[in-house]
Amino acid sequence: MSITLSLADWLALLTHFLSLSLLAIGGAITTAPDMHRYLVDQQHWLSDNQFMSSIALAQAAPGPNLLFIALLGWNVGLNAASGLGIGSMAWSYGLLGVFIAMFGILLPSTTLTFAATRWAHKNRELLSVRAFKQGMAPIVVALLMSTSWILASSHGSQADHWPLWLLSGASALLVWRTKLHLLWLLAAGGLLGWMGWV
Numbered sequence: 001m002s003i004t005l006s007l008a009d010w011l012a013l014l015t016h017f018l019s020l021s022l023l024a025i026g027g028a029i030t031t032a033p034d035m036h037r038y039l040v041d042q043q044h045w046l047s048d049n050q051f052m053s054s055i056a057l058a059q060a061a062p063g064p065n066l067l068f069i070a071l072l073g074w075n076v077g078l079n080a081a082s083g084l085g086i087g088s089m090a091w092s093y094g095l096l097g098v099f100i101a102m103f104g105i106l107l108p109s110t111t112l113t114f115a116a117t118r119w120a121h122k123n124r125e126l127l128s129v130r131a132f133k134q135g136m137a138p139i140v141v142a143l144l145m146s147t148s149w150i151l152a153s154s155h156g157s158q159a160d161h162w163p164l165w166l167l168s169g170a171s172a173l174l175v176w177r178t179k180l181h182l183l184w185l186l187a188a189g190g191l192l193g194w195m196g197w198v
Helices: 007-021 028-042 048-060 067-080 088-122 127-153 158-177 182-194
Strands: none
Touching (some): 007 067, 007 088, 028 048, 028 067, 028 127, 048 067, 158 182
16 A cells, blocks of 8 residues: 655644544553544555554554554555565654654653642542542443444444354453453353354
């Protein structure tokens, strides 16, 4: 995929990641639907396959799940350089994309988290602080559900994946209502996938 990015486009990419950083409640993965909307649907800087592959590779690799941001930036940079065939120019554009994406996603949230945590620790007994913490849980769950919807919808109709949705619902119910360890559910899901049932 080959694209042309001007200085204004690079700044727009930085600005978008700066704004998403402030919405990344529950982790950067919760903002994946908006990244998909912006990078794939609106700007056409990435293909749907590149976007999904970046997330899948970063989730499979050891380390923080934030690595998918670096891969998204890398792929935008490579597309701006018309692929790896250009050599050092492609590497330069790729690294520029990584830097812009990672700087944008890390700076605001890190700064805000540092300042807010210090303030919240000093005022942890206030009713408003406790209410804020409890109110964030449903927002995080909703953002994670929208991320899973985007990732699942890239593979065809949602109706085709009813076993996966049933398994996800049953797992969520078991985690919520029992003391069954999550690793047993992950192992069961892996076994069902290996056997080709889901």
